[in-house]
Amino acid sequence: MRSVHKGLPKQSMVDPPAVSLDARDVAISVPDPPISEDPPTMNKVREAISKLKHETAAGKCDIPAELLKAGVEPVAQGLRVVLAAIWHSGSIPPDLLRGVVIPLWKGKGDRWHCSNYCDITLLSIPDKVFAHILLKQIRNHLPRHQRLE
Template sequence: MAVRQIKNGKAAGPDNIPAEALKSDIGVTTNMLYPLFKKIWEEEQVPMDWKEGHLVKIPKKGDLSRCENYRGITLLSIPGKVFNKVLLNRMKDAVDAQHRDQQAGFCKDR
């Protein structure tokens, strides 16, 4: 399941929902997210919040008054990441079904 594929210990996105909250009870999470994902799939419209992220600067070593001593990361919505994993898994399955048995280059588990 896609929820289990999301890493723990990562910062929450703009919606402040951490991965651990979704993973704490997979059954409840599935019952909550399935209708939402189904609606998104049918309407072909992703929530705007999932398209946005918070840019956070992370200091590197050195003089912190210089811009090059920072790197930026974007905090994205965890439910949005779960939805992306669902899509990715479906796409992988569809592509794998099209491969011939003789085709093994760049294919996982072949």
């Protein structure tokens, strides 16, 4: 392999800056307001359950989305209790962090070559409800408080 610097004149090499950079004089803009840390409400849990797609893979727990949708009230109440406990503890149980990883062929190239595959992770359906609630909370916050670049 050929060296990148081979053939370049020595004066084209860049030296590090001689001036030290002092960040004490830099004005800090207004800090971002915090994202709401309130646990999910029943309405948010119901909405997340209603947005689940039918006939999707159940994931590692084998609970289909249709089951959650069929018993939306009792399921939403139970799920809200679990999600609120996770919310207040600040730690996600290891089971919610696990998913089933499926290599998916991109549809082109040699099927025997690993770079022709992309991995997808199947979350369990309750995990998807939790992820939907988290994403919605973050997405609602970002447009209102995004800084200009």
